[in-house]
Amino acid sequence: DQQVKQNSPSLSVQEGRISILNCDYTNSMFDYFLWYKKYPAEGPTFLISISSIKDKNEDGRFTVFLNKSAKHLSLHIVPSQPGDSAVYFCAANTGTASKLTFGTGTRLQVTL
Amino acid sequence: DGGITQSPKYLFRKEGQNVTLSCEQNLNHDAMYWYRQDPGQGLRLIYYSQIVNDFQKGDIAEGYSVSREKKESFPLTVTSAQKNPTAFYLCATSQNSPLHFGNGTRLTVT
Numbered sequence: 001d002q003q004v005k006q007n008s009p010s011l012s013v014q015e016g017r018i019s020i021l022n023c024d025y026t027n028s029m030f031d032y033f034l035w036y037k038k039y040p041a042e043g044p045t046f047l048i049s050i051s052s053i054k055d056k057n058e059d060g061r062f063t064v065f066l067n068k069s070a071k072h073l074s075l076h077i078v079p080s081q082p083g084d085s086a087v088y089f090c091a092a093n094t095g096t097a098s099k100l101t102f103g104t105g106t107r108l109q110v111t112l
Numbered sequence: 113d114g115g116i117t118q119s120p121k122y123l124f125r126k127e128g129q130n131v132t133l134s135c136e137q138n139l140n141h142d143a144m145y146w147y148r149q150d151p152g153q154g155l156r157l158i159y160y161s162q163i164v165n166d167f168q169k170g171d172i173a174e175g176y177s178v179s180r181e182k183k184e185s186f187p188l189t190v191t192s193a194q195k196n197p198t199a200f201y202l203c204a205t206s207q208n209s210p211l212h213f214g215n216g217t218r219l220t221v222t
Binding site for chain 1: 157212216
């Protein structure tokens with residue numbers, strides 16, 4: 001049973017435009033959400049997180065939005081850059097940032 | 113240079129052989145984790161340890177074993193009982209913080 005779902009396996013966006021990556025979850029106990037970025041043959045790196053007491057968190061070009069009623073979160077990247085091309089994983093947990101449940105990932109390609 | 117070292121980067125074994133993947137950290141983190149990544153399935157938790165000499169099964173522990181004798185080290189043994197051992201294995205650490213990952217070991221069993 002996939003508790004964290006990323007329904008879009010891939011996304012292609014032009015450089016300079018907005019990238020929107022989506023994530024849905026089913027476990028209502030989840031209250032801490034994270035996004036990780038992963039390049040091939042490397043480990044994921046932490047990008048941004050949000051607690052369920054907030055509905056938005058921003059860090060530079062990256063913004064995460066949380067809609068608790070819909071059990072949905074999204075990552076916005078503005079403006080998108082070629083170096084953003086990677087696989088993005090959504091992850092969730094209850095209470096802490098450890099022992100995470102991950103989604104299946106979305107491969108983002110930023111084209112020139 | 114603080115971080116997590118996973119070695120080797122690529123590992124090849126014959127079916128029926130046990131193999132141990134190394135994970136060493138110098139971040140002084142208490143918690144350590146093993147995940148595996150398969151195409152289209154994201155990252156799945158195998159085992160985790162929140163303190164030395166203690167560890168718990170994750171979601172897919174069958175066919176794997178671990179030990180945590182030292183804070184710095186959390187080796188993972190893939191046994192012959194693991195039915196689909198070929199995968200990308202990721203070690204991670206945490207200290208009341210988001211997981212910090214190593215660069216992984218790609219294991220191929222033929």
